[in-house]
Amino acid sequence: MFAPVGGTVVPTGYQYQISVLRVVNITSAPVTLKLWRVSAAAATNGNENIVVPVTVLVPVATQTFPHFDATVLWGAVLNAGDAIWGLAGSASALSISGDGTVVQV
Numbered sequence: 001m002f003a004p005v006g007g008t009v010v011p012t013g014y015q016y017q018i019s020v021l022r023v024v025n026i027t028s029a030p031v032t033l034k035l036w037r038v039s040a041a042a043a044t045n046g047n048e049n050i051v052v053p054v055t056v057l058v059p060v061a062t063q064t065f066p067h068f069d070a071t072v073l074w075g076a077v078l079n080a081g082d083a084i085w086g087l088a089g090s091a092s093a094l095s096i097s098g099d100g101t102v103v104q105v
Contacts, residue, residue, distance in 0.1 A: 004081050008083050009040070009080075009081050009082060009083040010078045010079060010080050010081060010082050010083065011080065012080045012081075013039060013080065013101070013104060013105060014019070014078040014080060014102060014103065014104055014105065015079055015080070015102075015103040015105055016052055016073065016076065016077075016078040016100055016101070016102055016103075017075070017076070017077045017100045017101045017103065018055065018073050018074060018076045018077075018078070018098050018099075018100040019074065019075070019083075019098075019099045019100040019101070020069070020099045020100070021069070021071075021073045021074060021096070021097075021098040022067040022068065022069055022070065022097055022098070023058050023063050023067060023068040023070055023094050023095070023096050024058075024067045024068075024094065024095045024096075024097075025058045025059060025068070025093060026061065026079070026092075026094070026095055027060065027062050027086070027093045027095065028037035028060060028062060028088060029060065029090075030057040030058060030059050031049070031057065031058050031088050031089045031090045031093040031094055032055070032056065032057055032058075032088070032089030033052055033054070033056050033057075033058050033068070033086065033087070033088055033089070033094060034050065034052060034053060034056075034084050034086065034087045034088075035050070035051050035070060035072075035084060035087075036049040036050055036051065036084070036085040037049055037051045037073065037076065037078075037082070037084055038057075038081065038083050038085055039079070039082050040060065040080065040081025040082055041081075043045055045085045048104070050071060051070075051072045051073060052070055054058040054087070054089070058094060067084060070096075073098075075089075079105075
């Protein structure tokens with residue numbers, strides 16, 4: 001579900017509902033983040049699908065602030081063929097995880 005261009009999508013016959021989506025910066029400096037919510041119909045990470053613009057800086061994870069909450073996607077329902085695409089300003093700098101519900105339709 002969380003993938004770069006050409007990555008994994010929600011499989012046919014399922015819906016994913018995102019409860020929580022968090023991003024952790026595992027480096028020693030803030031890193032930019034850009035996220036797209038791409039529908040099966042759109043099939044591309046165009047500007048119309050941006051949910052988190054690249055101007056967002058994810059701070060370095062600390063005990064006080066262990067993660068960045070991507071609240072814009074909390075409660076989002078992804079249908080078959082939909083995906084979340086991400087781009088970090090630095091390779092291998094961010095770890096994205098989410099919790100939610102998988103519904104067979």
